[in-house]
Amino acid sequence: EPEVTQTPSHQVTQMGQEVILRCVPISNHLYFYWYRQILGQKVEFLVSFYNNEISEKSEIFDDQFSVERPDGSNFTLKIRSTKLEDSAMYFCASSELGPGNEQFFGPGTRLTVL
Amino acid sequence: QKEVEQNSGPLSVPEGAIASLNCTYSDRGSQSFFWYRQYSGKSPELIMSIYSNGDKEDGRFTAQLNKASQYVSLLIRDSQPSDSATYLCAVNDQAGTALIFGKGTTLSVSS
Numbered sequence: 388e389p390e391v392t393q394t395p396s397h398q399v400t401q402m403g404q405e406v407i408l409r410c411v412p413i414s415n416h417l418y419f420y421w422y423r424q425i426l427g428q429k430v431e432f433l434v435s436f437y438n439n440e441i442s443e444k445s446e447i448f449d450d451q452f453s454v455e456r457p458d459g460s461n462f463t464l465k466i467r468s469t470k471l472e473d474s475a476m477y478f479c480a481s482s483e484l485g486p487g488n489e490q491f492f493g494p495g496t497r498l499t500v501l
Numbered sequence: 502q503k504e505v506e507q508n509s510g511p512l513s514v515p516e517g518a519i520a521s522l523n524c525t526y527s528d529r530g531s532q533s534f535f536w537y538r539q540y541s542g543k544s545p546e547l548i549m550s551i552y553s554n555g556d557k558e559d560g561r562f563t564a565q566l567n568k569a570s571q572y573v574s575l576l577i578r579d580s581q582p583s584d585s586a587t588y589l590c591a592v593n594d595q596a597g598t599a600l601i602f603g604k605g606t607t608l609s610v611s612s
Contacts, residue, residue: 420598422600428604429589429602429604430591431602437598442598443597443599445599478544486593486597487532487533487552487593487594489535489547490547490600491547492537492544492545492546493544494543494544495544
């Protein structure tokens with residue numbers, strides 16, 4: 388069964404450094420998303436992406452964050468100048484159809500900022 | 502601010518019993534409703550979606566939606582210890598692409 392994959396599974400970085408989290412969405416899916424979950428808290432929407440542009444972003448997704456689809460398979464989240472409070476699980480999701488349809492999540496990347 | 506509320510639990514049921522999980526949402530314009538299961542340290546796994554008022558059954562799972570009451574529920578029949586997890590209710594409105602999640606209800610099924 389097709390699934391969303393994410394790399395790395397765990398990323399440790401120093402405060403102020405830049406990190407890139409990578410995702411390979413399900414191959415026939417056209418809509419891509421990033422969510423994060425701080426330990427013990429709810430899953431929070433960051434951004435959605437369709438047709439090579441951002442469809443929607445939350446208040447969390449400020450200038451520190453950016454997304455890109457560098458090729459036909461990868462979808463990346465870049466976090467510049469990481470802060471301690473960026474430590475969280477970051478989940479990529481994809482959906483075949485647009486707004487309101489089922490989203491399938493990858494296994495996540497645990498980001499630890501020291 | 503769109504909100505999704507769930508009782509955090511834990512909800513404890515014996516093996517073989519029915520587990521009932523509830524969720525309310527604030528945005529009356531919401532159109533799509535989902536239940537995800539999340540094991541500790543893992544990602545959300547989609548188990549049910551429901552779009553219309555009424556019941557939707559899939560195996561041991563039944564989702565129920567009442568848009569007038571802004572209420573969604575999930576029933577798990579013949580609960581198994583492997584069902585022990587946190588169940589997340591997520592809501593999406595037609596205007597947006599974002600899923601708004603509740604904090605989740607922790608279910609514990611004892612054998």
